[in-house]
Amino acid sequence: MTTKLSVFCALTLLLAACRPAAQNIVPKQLRFAIPGDPPTFDPLVVNESNAGAIRDLTSGYLLRIDRVTDEPQPDLAESWQVKDGGRAIAFHLLKDLKFSDGSPLTADQVAQTLRRLATDAATTVGDAFREAHPEVSVSSPLDLEVHFRTSVPRLERLFDQFAIAPAKPAKLPGTAGPFFIAEFQPGAFVLLARNPNYWKRPLPRLDSIRIDIQSSHEIELTRFLRGEFQVIDRLEPDFFERIVRNQPGAARDLGASLDSEFLWFNQSDAKTLPDFKRAWFRSATFRHAISAAIHREDIISVVYKGHAHAAAGPISSANHAWFNTALQPLATDPQAALKSLEAEGFALRDKVLRDGTGHPVEFTLITNAGNTARETMLKLIKADLAKIGIDVKTVALDGRSLGTRIGRTLDYEAALQGFSNTDPDPVNEMNVWLSSKDMHFWRPNQPVPDTGWEKRIDELEDKQATEPSREARRKALDEFQQIVRDQEPVIYLVNPDYLVAISPLVKGMQPGVAPPQLWRSVEQISF
Amino acid sequence: MIRIRRAAILLLVAIALSGLFAGKLAPYPYDRQDRQAIDAPPDSKFVMGTDDVGRDRFSRLLWATGVSALLAPAAALCSIAIALMVSSLTALGRPALNYSIDGFTTICLSLPWIFLFIILRSELPLGTGAAAVIATTFGLMGVAGWPVPARVFTASIAEIRQSGWLMQARAAGISAPRIAIRYAWPHLRSLAMAQFYILIPAYVLAEASLGLLGLGVPDPIPSWGNLLVDLQHPDIVRANPWVLAPLGLLIIVMICLEILAPQKEVAL
């Protein structure tokens, strides 16, 4: 071998050997991963889960709604008073509050946050606040009032939706919560350090939290099993089972989540939809038949490995505050489905179901490519509907192409999707159920509701949004859920379980299915 | 060596025939689900076990062989043909033309082709039949895959243009087509075969990635590519090593093709 060749080989090996040192475990530091970079640290524009995770760990709020009791609890505000029949609210802050950067957190800073929310349309968390037309006034360093044009039902809830942010914009802004953002390396990690000015001092118990950016769930699992991570949030069923096999003490099934998986038919006036198909999709009998033919128990056992519950309607059974307990999940009965279709003029001949005009019943069903659970559900649904003579062409599309078809062009026939509910209060889904809204995805932007039941749902949604009495709200929501069940514009399939992995070394974590799921008492977490 | 080559040919023929006659050889239809046997290990009923919705892996492997063994080489052939056509223009020896081809090839190498695939999927009606989607996918891969082989061919053609034997042939008055086919092509043939072999597994695997865009071979039709997606989950492989079967077949095919590749250049 020539000298040159040897040198070249050595250089190659040297380059290859220049790897980052193995990451050491830091005492009193919790480590977990999020799948992507948080696009922002500004708590007022957070609208996705990665940034949401950072916000949950770092933010301070005026008050917080306890997700279990549904009652407001003080946070930065020591007390408050709703005045004038819900047209105003006065807050009295705790004394000596500071942001993590040492700047004072007084009524003026709170007022600046509220004014920004009131005027800046880019602050996505302030929608409901903005629509109430607030005016903020400061009477002392610890006192401020917010006045609204009209009475706002359940006024305190508005202030649980946004954190108080410092007025000065910064790359790594100061925070009022238990931790602050100490370091951010895009694509690598976010390091949160204990907030020395946290109002619940000497908490938090942890010194720091390191959040790695890890898009591969396979690698995240490997690192958890190696002890590099102590927590995995939202595990897929396959990975959950692997943790059960390898570290049974770490795997936790928290029961049915607030999330739901569902499918619906395009009932809009889209030109790409043939009239005869539109007629099928607008028939409640047709939708019920499809719903009855789908084997939900198989979806639970095959897709979710038993870690899911059959859905009974638009609100998950895990939502104890608002779920209509009279509803039961639909039983699978393909024979009954076929009979009801035959009563509507459909006929099964040579294993092909045809409508009254002779058209074979077939449609395309689209969902997100890369979502293993939904792609497997497509396979099961296709096979289930084939048993009653319906040919389903399944297509998995990339997320944005899917969004274009469903939300813009309406060029689709049926779609399989899911919601990750970030808030148990059903008022947050109003935009889906009001027939005039663009998010009324099966038939959006109706100037006037086309059916009696959609008109009734509009009325019930308005009522539950404005009704101060909890009992009256409950009654309206029960009726709403029953109508959705009777008409099935959306066929609810399952509520997946909330699956997490928590190392037995971690103490003080109180995970729950209601947000903020794992971080309810983050300041109490320790090793 | 002759015996080894014969064995390689026999193996390839056996694999091709098993794919062609999958309908007769497979014990089950490729889309039949047995929901009581999800991810089942191999047994007397399912010799290679079942997949995530209880479909027989062995049956799906046979059908997948018919799909991938035919279409991936066809797409590779298409890329090689286009690459040869484009690079052969450089044999004319016109600098401006050569620079244009060079630039065009560089642009094609740098474009994010994934978006062309996404646009293609959006133009295809959702109800487009599986055959049309598959043909479109492999066709587009064939059309998009020419720049890299073209680079290799262009360099070789430049070398050939300077060679002494070609100058002698031109001086002797032999026509350009005859020079190209009789004298130049044997020099390019082994390079073309090498590039052809490289493209086959690349297209098998790329087809699986295109599944993320709604293209590729649509479910429930199996292909080696979509069967190999499970390799990204080591736990599934450990639980059922037969998941590696399509990879094993692909390896055997590639080894056989490498063995059959023409080794010698024609002596002048």
Added chain:
Amino acid sequence: MKVRGKLMRGLAGAVLNLVPVVLIGGFLSAALVRYSPGFDVDENDWNPQISAATRAALHAERESENHLPSFYLNYLRAALHGNFGKSDHYKLPVSELLADRAGATLELVITGTLSGLLFGGVLAWFAVWPRRTILAVAAAGVSGLLLAIPPAVLALEFFQRDAWVEMALALAVVPRVFGSMRAILTEFAASSALLAARARGLGAFALAMRYVFRPALPRLATLAGVALVLAFGLAIPVESLCDVNGVGNLAWHAATARDLPLLCGLALIITSIVAVVQSLASLAGEPTTNP
């Protein structure tokens, strides 16, 4: 002198070719992104807690990207001053994102390419030089095996075993250069000059260096250029699956997010790199005799 002049002309031609290639390549890439479905859709469109007015305001922030020609012109103007815009997805300057990640990708790609060329060359050598059937078959077998294994899966296995991911990329490059290297070596090994030198009793190493490696250098240089471009393409799934914080991973996320400013910057830089690498490889492979 004639060779030097030819080289200077080649260099000048390459530089002149570079500018329109980069500009056209950048524009076409931007056009593919801009006119792909889903460009004007984002996660907020599926959030029922966000009102239509807020969603419209958020979409309005990307209004300038809707008219591609003016967007591209303004982008180029800013790029000439080193400003590659701000990523829609990461909300950070594109130049900062690229600078942070270039190192990881360069390390992965260069190490992978060089190692792949070295191993591929050694494998091709064993297939050709000793002239033994068993070695030729074995080399072909190794190449076929490596060709069939998905590079990303190879990288994942390496990662899981704490081995060098760069070597996984190298093993992915090997079969992609083996065939061409074998063809090149076969041609030169059968040349009359080498046969004559062997007859004169020249040693194996001197034969290899003088009559194979040196004359084959131009074509090997071209192959190296091709291998580098191939390696970058292979690096994208490797970085995605193994979470290497490199440009490939960035490109993948930018593509799924239809991040036009970031993708424009990537397109301009990648086209430039490919053009430069290809030009250098072509120049290195430029014949030194006149026709």
